[in-house]
Amino acid sequence: MEILKKLVSIYGPSGREDMVAEFIIDNIKDYVDEIQKDVLGNVIAIKKGKGKNKIMLASHMDQIGFMVNFIDENGFLRFSNVGGINPYSLLFKRVVFKNGVEGIIAKEQKADIKELSMKDLFIDIGVGNKEEASKKVQVGDFAVLKSDFKDLGDVLVGPAFDDRLGCYILIELVKNIKDTDNDVYFVFTTQEEVGLRGAKVAAYKIQPDLAIVVDVTSTGDTPNCNKMVVKLGEGAAIKIMDRGFIVHPKVKDLLVSIAEEYNIKYQFEILDLGTTDAAEIHVSKAGVPTGVVSIPTRYIHSDSEMVSKKDIEAAINLLIKVLEKAFNL
Amino acid sequence: MLKKLTDAFGVSGCEKEIRNLIKEEVKNFGDVYIDKLGNLIVHKKGKGKRVMLAAHMDEVGFIVTSIKDDGKIKFAPVGGIDSRILVSKRVVFGRTKIKGVIGYKPIHLQSEVEKNKAVDIKELFIDIGATSKEEALKYVKIGDYATFESEYVDMGRYIKAKALDDRVGCAILIDVLKENYNLDLYCVFTVQEEVGLRGATVAAYSIEPEIGLVIEGTTCADFVKDEKDFITQTGKGPAISVMDSSSIVNERLFKRIIKVAEYYKIPYQLRRGTVGGNDAGAIHKSKVGCITASISVPTRYIHSPISMINKDDYENTLKLVKRVLESLEKEEL
Numbered sequence: 001m002e003i004l005k006k007l008v009s010i011y012g013p014s015g016r017e018d019m020v021a022e023f024i025i026d027n028i029k030d031y032v033d034e035i036q037k038d039v040l041g042n043v044i045a046i047k048k049g050k051g052k053n054k055i056m057l058a059s060h061m062d063q064i065g066f067m068v069n070f071i072d073e074n075g076f077l078r079f080s081n082v083g084g085i086n087p088y089s090l091l092f093k094r095v096v097f098k099n100g101v102e103g104i105i106a107k108e109q110k111a112d113i114k115e116l117s118m119k120d121l122f123i124d125i126g127v128g129n130k131e132e133a134s135k136k137v138q139v140g141d142f143a144v145l146k147s148d149f150k151d152l153g154d155v156l157v158g159p160a161f162d163d164r165l166g167c168y169i170l171i172e173l174v175k176n177i178k179d180t181d182n183d184v185y186f187v188f189t190t191q192e193e194v195g196l197r198g199a200k201v202a203a204y205k206i207q208p209d210l211a212i213v214v215d216v217t218s219t220g221d222t223p224n225c226n227k228m229v230v231k232l233g234e235g236a237a238i239k240i241m242d243r244g245f246i247v248h249p250k251v252k253d254l255l256v257s258i259a260e261e262y263n264i265k266y267q268f269e270i271l272d273l274g275t276t277d278a279a280e281i282h283v284s285k286a287g288v289p290t291g292v293v294s295i296p297t298r299y300i301h302s303d304s305e306m307v308s309k310k311d312i313e314a315a316i317n318l319l320i321k322v323l324e325k326a327f328n329l
Numbered sequence: 330m331l332k333k334l335t336d337a338f339g340v341s342g343c344e345k346e347i348r349n350l351i352k353e354e355v356k357n358f359g360d361v362y363i364d365k366l367g368n369l370i371v372h373k374k375g376k377g378k379r380v381m382l383a384a385h386m387d388e389v390g391f392i393v394t395s396i397k398d399d400g401k402i403k404f405a406p407v408g409g410i411d412s413r414i415l416v417s418k419r420v421v422f423g424r425t426k427i428k429g430v431i432g433y434k435p436i437h438l439q440s441e442v443e444k445n446k447a448v449d450i451k452e453l454f455i456d457i458g459a460t461s462k463e464e465a466l467k468y469v470k471i472g473d474y475a476t477f478e479s480e481y482v483d484m485g486r487y488i489k490a491k492a493l494d495d496r497v498g499c500a501i502l503i504d505v506l507k508e509n510y511n512l513d514l515y516c517v518f519t520v521q522e523e524v525g526l527r528g529a530t531v532a533a534y535s536i537e538p539e540i541g542l543v544i545e546g547t548t549c550a551d552f553v554k555d556e557k558d559f560i561t562q563t564g565k566g567p568a569i570s571v572m573d574s575s576s577i578v579n580e581r582l583f584k585r586i587i588k589v590a591e592y593y594k595i596p597y598q599l600r601r602g603t604v605g606g607n608d609a610g611a612i613h614k615s616k617v618g619c620i621t622a623s624i625s626v627p628t629r630y631i632h633s634p635i636s637m638i639n640k641d642d643y644e645n646t647l648k649l650v651k652r653v654l655e656s657l658e659k660e661e662l
Contacts (some may be wrong), residue, residue, distance in 0.1 A: 015577030039618035067572055069601040070557035078557045080603040082572065140571040140583075140599045191577060201618035 003027065003171060005149040005154070007164040011098050013065025013082050013142045014194045017041055019098075024167060028174045032186070042202045042287065043188040055323060056185045056208035056288075057173065058199055058277050059166025059215060060192030064158070064301050065144040066095060066123070068137055077103065077123040082142060083193030084274075087116045091304045096146040096169035101125055101136045103143070113157035130181040130246035147303035154233065154309060161305040163192065165295055166214040166313065172316050173323065181325045192277050196244075199277035203284035208291050210329060211260050212322065213278040214315065216305070217269050217294035226272070230296045233308040235265030235317035244273035244279030250329050251291035255322065263319045267309070269294050289329055293319060330354070331500050331643075332481040335490035338423040340390030341407050341524045343474040346423065347386045351499060351518050355446045358506040359516075364535060369518040369526045371502075377512040377658055381538035381619075382505060382650075383529055383608045384498025384545070385522030389477040389632045390492065391420065391455070393469055400459030402429065402469055405450075408523030409556025412450040414633050420480040422454055427468040428478055429457040477634035486640060487563070493636040495522065497626045498544035501647050508651060511658040522608055526575065529608035533615035540582065540620045540657060541612035544650060546638065547625035548605055559601065561627035563639040566596030567646035570623040572603050579620040581662045586622060595645050600625060620662065624650060 021043045027033050034046040043061070064083035071077055078120055090105045097103075103125035107113075111120035112113035123143065129131045149158035170186050177184070185206050190198035192215075203211065217237055222230030230237050238255045259266040269292075282290035293315050298306040338345030348369050355361060359373040369386065377389050389408030406412075416433045432454050436444065449618050455475065459465035479491040480652045488497075502516045515536050520528035533541065547570075549560040561568040570578050590597040600623075613621035629637040 015572065016580065018580075039620060040613070067603060069603075072557065080572075082577075082603075139601060194572075194577065195575075197576075197614050200614050201616065205617040 001151070004129045004165065008149055008158045008160045008285065011144055012061055012063055012303060013144050014062040014191045015082070016098065016142050017061040017190045020167070021188065024061070024171065027171055028186070028229055031174045031321055038202060038205065040191040040198045040201050042198045044202060044206070045174065045186040047174065047177070047180070047184045047186065049182045049184065050181050052181040053209045053240050053327070053329070054164050054185065054206070055182045056187055056203065056206050056211040056281070057170055057319070058187045058189050058202070058213045058281065060163045060189040060198065060277060061167055062190055062193050063144055063162065063164070064193050065142050068139050068141050068143070069137060071130050071133050071137070073130050075125070075127040077125065079118070079123060079131065081118055085301055087118055087121060090121060092145040093303050095123060095143040097141055097143045100106065108301040129327060145303040155306050156179065156309065157304050157306050159305065161297055161307050162216040162300050165307060167215060169214050169316055169319065173319055177320055177323050178261070179184050182323060184323055190276055196277050196280040197308055200280040200284070203281040203288060207285060208288055211278070211281045212319065213276050213281065213290065213292045213296055214319070215276040215292060215305070216297035216300055217271055218300055219296045219298050222298060228272070230267060230269050232296045232298060232306065232311050234267045235270035236318050237267050237294040237296055238313060239269045239271070239294050242275045243273060244275030245282060245290070245292070247287040248282070251289050253319065254329070255293065258321045258325065259318050262321055264313045265316065275326060288304065330503060331349065331488060331490065331496065334496040334499055335481050335492050338421070338476055339386050339388055340423065340476050341387040341521045343423050344386045348518065351386065351503065355506055359598055364532060364649045366528050366531050367520040368532045370532065371384040371506055371516040373514040375510050375513045377510070378539050379513040379515070379537065380540045380542065380654065380657060381517055381533060381536050381610050381612065382502055382516045383519050383532070383541065383543045384502045385495045385528065385608060386499060387520055387523050388476060388494070389523050390474055390547050391614050392478045393471050393473045393475070395471060396462050396465050396469065397454070400461050400465040401432070402457065402465060404454040404475065405457055407474070408632065410632055411491045412453070413447045415450065415453055416448060418634055420475040421478040422455060422469055423474045423476065425468050427457055428462055429455040429475070430455045487637050488640060489635050489637045491634055491636065494546035494631040497546040497628065497638060497643060501650055504647055505650060505654065510560040510654050512654060519608055522537025525607050526606070526611035530611040530615070533612040535586060537616060538612070538619050540645045541609065542650070542653070543607050543609040543612065543621070543623040544646070545607050545623055545625040546628035546631060546636065547600060548631060549627035549629045551627070551629070559596060560604070561600055561625070563629060563642060565598045565626050565627070566642060567649050568598050568600040568625045568627050570625065571599045573605050573607065574603060576613050576621060578622045582620050582622040585656060585662060586624065586649070589656050590649055593648070593652050595649045595652070597649065
């Protein structure tokens with residue numbers, strides 16, 4: 001959990017994932033046979049087995065964030081969203097820049113709260129004018145939401161579980177899988193939140209026989225929410241479909257059969273909105289049988305996402321068995 | 330050169346005229362070939378890094394969808410066009426050079442509701458003065474393309490013309506081709522950018538560049554009420570992108586471009602805001618990925634009959650692109 005706590009505190013908006021990449025490389029380099037960073041910044045770590053299948057596991061390093069567009073005379077910053085963000089979730093939230101400068105997102109007082117948009121919001125870094133602001137922050141700089149990691153017992157709360165939690169799970173897998181019949185490519189991707197960009201080029205390069213994406217997904221278990229079968233604490237979610245992806249039937253069967261064989265708690269997921277790296281990976285080159293193991297997550301893209309420890313554990317157990325097993329697709 | 334380039338016809342999917350014009354200009358500068366989608370590629374072989382410079386040849390315009398019995402021509406937009414700017418504009422067809430005007434009912438016949446809302450593009454038609462379908466068909470066929478009829482005008486400090494997005498990029502590429510660099514340089518005049526970065530997608534696939542540099546004529550709204558919405562400003566130098574809807578610029582290449590601009594004291598600005606996309610979106614995701622950036626000439630009123638650039642911005646963009654290429658020759662990123 002210490003690693004997860006660290007992971008969610010590292011600055012890494014889409015396109016600016018270097019610090020996350022360095023942390024991950026430091027943590028896994030002793031456990032893998034090969035490690036590299038590609039042109040778009042993806043970290044690709046290879047753990048060689050007996051070569052039966054080439055499996056690609058992918059989680060994205062990037063988190064949603066903000067790019068500064070404009071600094072006004074009084075030192076207030078205007079920004080664009082990096083990734084999909086609901087403006088309401090930003091009101092009076094704290095943000096932090098790469099250099100550690102912090103600010104608060106506020107709204108123009110007279111802006112209509114019923115039609116709130118990014119244009120109505122600004123970042124206040126507590127300076128008096130443009131000149132002072134420019135010493136701390138430049139146009140083109142990126143910021144991320146700042147909040148802390150809390151262990152509430154059964155659940156964890158924090159920023160950027162989307163998808164540092166996936167990265168954490170991959171790190172655990174790197175460290176814990178033993179003899180495997182398969183060559184495993186652990187890919188920590190970039191720019192998922194802005195269009196699955198890192199995963200696209202990584203899949204092209206690797207050409208896996210099988211890909212499994214580990215990412216977060218929404219839940220349908222909070223008051224007056226959209227209908228969705230996924231519930232926090234009910235196990236690893238095996239994705240059936242989302243906006244950009246339908247699971248390969250053989251991959252679904254593989255995941256389900258292993259979960260049942262080893263008594264690992266799982267649930268199915270159908271997501272109405274959104275998609276993951278799997279959407280790009282499964283159509284790479286001549287096609288890649290692909291599946292997604294999702295972690296049910298409440299309040300995605302807010303500064304306090306919530307996940308269940310049991311679900312994380314179930315996902316790790318499931319994936320270890322999948323990787324170690326010699327299977328025929 | 331810019332006059333020739335902007336006066337030429339070249340709506341997305343119908344770039345033959347502009348391509349032939351550019352081909353003639355660049356034929357002695359390297360290996361010149363046209364790929365399957367119609368991209369014009371000039372390869373200046375060299376030992377250095379494989380660099381792809383891209384500017385799109387295509388412009389927004391119209392395509393004929395049907396011809397009515399009374400000879401009026403119905404059309405669909407090609408690329409993003411604001412229907413509010415279309416009424417009463419002069420257009421010219423690519424194949425036959427027949428001229429026409431975009432018609433709509435006069436203000437006298439518009440209801441109060443109609444007066445206060447943007448006209449639906451479906452209600453507009455092109456009038457070429459034909460009085461019957463038969464007559465119209467002599468000049469125009471379904472599938473023919475048209476663009477704005479508009480002439481290049483030198484205004485002194487400014488230039489106005491149609492299609493500066495992205496003939497200004499094409500002009501810069503032609504000027505760059507006159508120089509020699511210690512790079513394996515591909516200058517690509519792409520097709521179908523305005524309808525989805527399609528030419529650049531296949532060009533990058535076949536070239537496999539290590540570095541991609543997109544030269545654009547980009548949005549400039551330096552006249553709206555609020556400075557924060559300008560995106561770019563004319564007269565403030567080339568606009569360097571950080572992020573748009575299609576790509577996030579590689580940080581190392583971005584920093585290099587800034588460093589070069591500062592070293593040579595070339596004025597520059599950052600492109601603010603993240604709206605819009607360009608060929609970089611296709612190039613950076615090609616195959617195993619490509620380090621990519623965009624440098625643009627701020628262009629007012631793009632996607633209209635008259636766009637406008639500042640001449641100094643053109644010169645400074647050209648200078649910056651050349652200096653960046655020199656720097657890529659010498660020093661690893």
